[in-house]
Amino acid sequence: MENKTEEFNIRVGYISDATLKLAETELRETPEIREAAIKELRKLLHASPDLNYRDDDEFLVVFLRACHFYPESALKKMKSIASFRKDYAHLVRGLQLEPFKEKFMHGNTINVLKNCDQLGRRVMLINSGGAWxxxxxxxxxxxxxxxxxxxxxxxxxxxxxxxxxxILDFEGLSFKQLKALTPNYLLRLLSFIQDAFPLRLKEVHVVKQPYIFKALWSLAKPMIQEKLRNRINFHGDDMKSLHKFIEPDYLPRDFGGYLPTIDYGGKEWYEAVEIHKDYIGEWAELGPAKW
Structure with a gap:
């Protein structure tokens, strides 16, 4: 049975024929290029004693897909991730799921729509306003x-x-949240997204931001590289503006869509994530060979 259910499920091992075709068109992924790129990246990784990563095909493909199957670019991404992890070892080294169970389930900070959008992309929600x-x-x-x-x-x-x-939801943003969104936090978050994120971040949508958001943006803007800046879209309360990117058929009423209002979150997602706690635990020591 294919593991293709989107709702509260991690679709490990599943890739549709349409997505394979997209990978060939956008990422140069063919069986021949894939095989050669894996072989070359493995060789490059073995010649990099400062790195500590798995070298199996499945693991290496994560980085190759993020870099259009160019092995040298994939290695550069792996080095960048290792550097980031070393810089922020106090937060990511030894990271395990279990200690965060209550905050994952009840913190109402991070959520994922239970359906993908019209382009088959996962949509992550980050509550950065009054809900946090x-x-x-x-x-x-x-x-x-x-x-x-x-x-x-x-x-x-x-x-x-x-x-x-x-989607970054800033509804109800107050000085309580602004105080927590320090320059150091913003620098770390943006460094992660720009230098150490091995997935294709296609779009960032800022919604329901109040006037005081300008203070936060003035801090963040100088740290944002052009590539990411071009993918950030500001919508305020204009959900029709958001719908130019994500069709309302795929959005809940919270964002002017036709789907029911969100009544789920970390509590519903936790079981699906917990199944893969060993993978999170394995990453606890990956990256730099020496910390």
Missing amino acids: DPAFVSSDETFQLLYGAHLVAQLEPESQVRGVVC
Whole structure:
């Protein structure tokens, strides 16, 4: 039975014929190129004693798909990730799922739509406004939850090829959240997205941001590279603007869509993620050979 259910499930091992065709068109992925690229990346990895990664085909393909099957670019991405992990070892080294269970289930900071969008992309929701209580889930813990979520997303071949979309919901943003969104936090988050994210981040949508969001943006904007800046879209309360990117048939009423209002979150997703806790645990020591 194909593991293709989108709702509260990680689609490990599943990739559709349409997605394979897309991979060939957008990522140069053919059986011949794939085989040669894996072989070359494995060779490059073995010649890099400063790195500590698995070298099996399935693992290497995550990075190759992110880099259009150019082995040298994939190795560069792996080095960048290792460097990031070393810089922020206090947050990512030894990261395990179990200690975050309560905050994952009840923190209401990170969620994923239970359906993909019209282009087959996962849509991640990050509540950065009034729905987020920094006293319950700190900014550091929010980052750790996001980091764990991206590790699990790597396991989906569909997401490796089609990429992911992120909606940042700032509804109800107050000084309580602004205080937690420090320059150091923003620098870490943007460094992660721009330098250490081995998935194709296709779009970022900022919605329902109030006036005080301008203060946050003024801090973040100088740190954002052109590639990411071109993928960030600001919509405010204009959901029709969002619908130019994600069709309303695939969005809940929370974002002006036709699907029911979101009544699920980490509690419903936790079981699907917990199945892969060993993968998160394995990543706890990957990256740099020496910390």
